[in-house]
Amino acid sequence: MxxxxxxxxxxxxxxxxxxxxxxxxxxxxxxxxxxxxxxxxxxxxxxxxxxxxxxxxxxxxxxxxxxxxxxxxxxxxxxxxxxxxxxxxxxxxxxxxxxxxxxxxxxxxxxxxxxxxxxxxxxxxxxxxxxxxxxxxxxxxxxxxxxxxxxxxxxxxxxxxxxxxxxxxxxxxxxxxxxxxxxxxWRGLARDLWPWATAALVAVAALRLGLPQPVPLLAGALSGAALAAWRERRTP
Known part of the structure; x- marks a missing residue:
């Protein structure tokens, strides 16, 4: 780099x-x-x-x-x-x-x-x-x-x-x-897929619940970012 x-x-x-x-x-x-x-x-x-x-x-x-x-x-x-x-x-x-x-x-x-x-x-x-x-x-x-x-x-x-x-x-x-x-x-690491999958699932769930835009998009982005940050802190 x-x-x-x-x-x-x-x-x-x-x-x-x-x-x-x-x-x-x-x-x-x-x-x-x-x-x-x-x-x-x-x-x-x-x-x-x-x-x-x-x-x-x-x-x-x-x-x-x-x-x-x-x-x-x-x-x-x-x-x-x-x-x-x-x-x-x-x-x-x-x-x-x-x-x-x-x-x-x-x-x-x-x-x-x-x-x-x-x-x-x-x-x-x-x-x-x-x-x-x-x-x-x-x-x-x-x-x-x-x-x-x-x-x-x-x-x-x-x-x-x-x-x-x-x-x-x-x-x-x-x-x-x-x-x-x-x-x-994608860097070829399987662990990178979890934040992406979480963001997608949360966004789709929020949309299915009938929440108005931009709530599904924001919920998905924040949940994926939160999981990624948590995993980074746990990684030595």
Missing amino acids: ATASSVVFTRVGLRRGNRAAIPLLIGLMPFALVVGVVSQGKGLSLLETLLMSALVYAGSSQLLALELWADPAPILAACLAAFAVNIRMAPMGAALAPWMDKLRGWRLWGTLGTIVDHSFALGVADIRSGGKDAGYLMGIGVVLWTAWILLVGVGHVMGGLVRLPPGHPLFFAATATFVALLVTL
């Missing part, structure tokens, strides 16, 4: 990140299109949709906020829901500390502003393999951020032409992408 003193930020790393992000666009595309379609269906203008996508830049939060959208808009409820979904970014930042602690200025804030689950998974995998070029992480993030805005815009424009029925396979694209990303995070 790269030590803090050996971390660099180069154009070579940025370009390597750009290339690594290209395959991720396959999973990003249907997710972004769905967000655009839903935004159009909720009455948001194209400009409003693009601004939300650029500034919020969190597909799960955007979809959850749109599900809560009404007239008048429930600002507090939407903000709380987005906070609950995005609280996972805190431990992500801690896991990326070997790189983040050495960055300053636009390199730090540009990287933090474009981190998503996809870039986090690839960044952690690179750190674990001994990578030391933090430009790799921002290179992934910039491509995904740009593509997200453009594709959400396309989805909004298409929203008036295409009406997808509930349960359409396109709506499963985001979930499938997130599940696939777990492969890059």
Whole structure:
């Protein structure tokens, strides 16, 4: 693993990140299109949709906020829901500390502003393999951020032409992408599966009990994190 003193930020790393992000666009595309379609269906203008996508830049939060959208808009409820979904970014930042602690200025804030689950998974995998070029992480993030805005815009424009029925396979694209990303995070240790399984079971149980969003998501995340922390403390 790269030590803090050996971390660099180069154009070579940025370009390597750009290339690594290209395959991720396959999973990003249907997710972004769905967000655009839903935004159009909720009455948001194209400009409003693009601004939300650029500034919020969190597909799960955007979809959850749109599900809560009404007239008048429930600002507090939407903000709380987005906070609950995005609280996972805190431990992500801690896991990326070997790189983040050495960055300053636009390199730090540009990287933090474009981190998503996809870039986090690839960044952690690179750190674990001994990578030391933090430009790799921002290179992934910039491509995904740009593509997200453009594709959400396309989805909004298409929203008036295409009406997808509930349960359409396109709506499963985001979930499938997130599940696939777990492969890059797994270290080959069976004990790592327990927190994941716990989080999934608790979230599904909360959903089956009829608890409103974002309670199932938050319950699953906190339970999985708590079990992982407890197991780490018990490991010598």
